[in-house]
Amino acid sequence: FQALAGGPDVFSQPLEESEAMQALYAQKSPPVWAFLNDIEPYLWSSAAGGRHPQSDERVQQLFTEGDTELIVTYQATLAAEQVEAGVWPSTTKAYLMTSQPDGTISNTNFVAIPINAPHxxxxxxxxxxxxxxxxxxxxxxxxxxxxxxxxxxxxxxxxxxxxxxxxxxxxxxxxxxxxxxxxxxxxxxHRVGELHSSYITQINADWAKYVHARPE
Structure with a gap:
């Protein structure tokens, strides 16, 4: 999405709080769904015809079984860990995306204490x-x-x-x-920031509408 439509520098405010951002999203998002639909024939598909694994665990399993050639993960050390465990071949390498956008989406974990936390x-x-x-x-x-x-x-x-x-x-x-x-x-x-969570919610909904639910 960020490569074709833009990242936090373009969508600089929460989606639900800005009519300008909503209009910009409506303008810039269609090429994303068109691209995803264009590459559908080249994606993994199950024997039943489904093309979208339901979990990250399933994606990793497909890679382990040799059914896919590439997976995407936030965990930069995943390849090293799986190679060390003998799950993936020693030729497995992790790499960073360095163009369109210039970097790889990344984040770090955080913790928060609720206002009503008892301890x-x-x-x-x-x-x-x-x-x-x-x-x-x-x-x-x-x-x-x-x-x-x-x-x-x-x-x-x-x-x-x-x-x-x-x-x-x-x-x-x-x-x-x-x-x-x-x-x-x-x-x-090469770290690139994430979009506000309001965009992720909308992207998921639109992907389900314009890509996942599209007739084969």
Whole structure:
């Protein structure tokens, strides 16, 4: 969608709060559905004729079984993790999109404490732990105890990381991932922001209407 219609720089306000954004969306979104319909014949299809797997787990299964040649994921270390586990062949590589738009859509996880949370202090303790370097590295390392491979929210090359010595831990993880995953620096350089959630809701609805529900 962002390659053909535009990203946060174009759709700069929540969709439901701006008539101008709604008009712009109506103007710019049709080429997206046309493109998706054009590539339908080249997509995976089930024996029953369906072309749209219902979950990310199913998409990964299709890739594992050799039924698809490419998958898209937020988890930059997924390929390294699956290669290490022997699930995917050693030739599997993760790469970044670097054109149209100039980068790869990326985000980081966050936590929030509800206003009516009964144990706010305890929640803050958990939040502090999640923001600690040790916890960030544990989540980043796909071979660690968490086995997650989550993108770090902090810059491992920052003075804070260097001063604390945690930059060496980041470097060790990156060395293990070399060749199968983009580096943290590459991820940061090519990071592209996401659209406001109101657009995601509308995109999902329009995809179901103009692409998924379209007669074969």
């Amino acid at each position: 706010k202090a305890a929640s803050m303790v958990v939040g502090n732990y999640l923001g600690h370097m040790e916890s960030i590295i544990a989540r980043f390392d796909p071979k660690g105890g968490h086995g997650w491979g989550a993108l770090p929210a902090l810059d491992p090359a920052s003075s804070q990381a260097a001063y604390s010595g945690w930059n060496t831990a980041f470097e060790a993880v990156c060395a293990d991932l070399a060749g199968t995953a983009p580096t943290v620096e590459e991820l940061a350089t």
